[in-house]
Amino acid sequence: MDESPRWLAVTGRHERALKVLKKAARLNRRSLPGDEKVCTILRESKEEEPAKPRQGKTEIKVMIQEQLASLSILFRTPKLRRITLVLYGAYIIVNMSYYGLSLSGGNLSSDPFVFMVLSGLMEVPAYSLTVPIVAYFGRRLPTLFSFALSGVALLAIAPTPASYGWLVMTLAMAGKVCIASAYQILIFYSTELFPTEVRSRGVGTCFMVSRIGSIISPFINEILGSVYPWAPSAVFGATAFVASIVMLMLPETMGITLPESVAELESRETPSRKRSWLRVPTSEEKAQETRGSSEG
Missing domain, CATH: 1.20.1250.20 (MFS general substrate transporter like domains)
Structure with missing residues (x-):
């Protein structure tokens, strides 16, 4: 199975993400805008800092601390x-x-x-x-x-x-x-x-x-x-x-662009309280929220 292209983009593996997207486009009979444009979009995702190599033997205490921190x-x-x-x-x-x-x-x-x-x-x-x-x-x-x-x-x-x-x-x-x-x-x-x-x-x-x-x-x-x-x-x-x-x-996620990183999730504005929680958001409201989240 192919790795998630979203995860690959977030971790900075843009070339692998592009290969997965091209394969998905071929199987679904869709066309991509171009390798350079797709790579540019992928690079806009936040890259994680590479893990620093540990020197010496791996200790159980260090591994536990890393897992708890994760x-x-x-x-x-x-x-x-x-x-x-x-x-x-x-x-x-x-x-x-x-x-x-x-x-x-x-x-x-x-x-x-x-x-x-x-x-x-x-x-x-x-x-x-x-x-x-x-x-x-x-x-x-x-x-x-x-x-x-x-x-x-x-x-x-x-x-x-x-x-x-x-x-x-x-x-x-x-x-x-x-x-x-x-x-x-x-x-x-x-x-x-x-x-x-x-x-x-x-x-x-x-x-x-x-x-x-x-x-x-x-x-x-x-x-x-x-x-x-x-x-x-x-x-x-x-x-x-x-x-x-x-x-x-919890917020509604229908029609909303999925957040790529924790920073993107935290930077999004809270939806307006004026909207009734019993009413399904319209397509225009979804588009406005999507544009607002992308601008943020």
């Missing part, structure tokens, strides 16, 4: 720090709710095998319907509403009498569709929020942190579910609803 870049600047912390929390919650709900068959259904089959089938619409939704409504609103609807459905299980098994199953499946949709969109959304310079680092640590939620979820089902069968779904629903509110802190 990871700390996600927390050094205000905007990137906010994005990182919000995504860490969202990944923990979505992982906890997703796997916790999948393991709740014994608490929410008299037949856990049927529950598991239906739970798996719910992922088909969750993964297929999100594509046109994200393409039309953007990234933030679908993620927000997926978390919110999942939270409402799971919280509604608590007051539902156990005798209404069909209603409990319906609410659980609705929560599974929504939380699976939130999981799918969140992965795509996070790749657009992190700058190219730290994208793999940011998304990779998000997945690492998300495992905290998957570790916690079985204990919630085992400890709370053995006493109150509805308690795990209430916990998963409440945390999902909190995640929907926290998602308001």
Whole structure:
């Protein structure tokens, strides 16, 4: 597989980036403006400083310090720090709710095998319907509403009498569709929020942190579910609803040029608060923001 041309440009490997772009243009039957012009555009990207060679033997302490310094870049600047912390929390919650709900068959259904089959089938619409939704409504609103609807459905299980098994199953499946949709969109959304310079680092640590939620979820089902069968779904629903509110802190990325470096992300102006967060930005507004970010 070819390396990302964005990453190659940011790290100063312009010739390799040009080769990858020419190959992509050939496969997609597109034409590039010219090697010199493309190289000029690539050189406008910020180049990283070359790593200084270490003298002597490589020590474990030095390696650990370098890795910690590399990871700390996600927390050094205000905007990137906010994005990182919000995504860490969202990944923990979505992982906890997703796997916790999948393991709740014994608490929410008299037949856990049927529950598991239906739970798996719910992922088909969750993964297929999100594509046109994200393409039309953007990234933030679908993620927000997926978390919110999942939270409402799971919280509604608590007051539902156990005798209404069909209603409990319906609410659980609705929560599974929504939380699976939130999981799918969140992965795509996070790749657009992190700058190219730290994208793999940011998304990779998000997945690492998300495992905290998957570790916690079985204990919630085992400890709370053995006493109150509805308690795990209430916990998963409440945390999902909190995640929907926290998602308001993130910007919309639809139609916006992806930032190449941390400095470019920090230099961008915050979108005007006059625009309603319930309304999808128009093409003119997207063009204005794109021009503003490029000028900055």
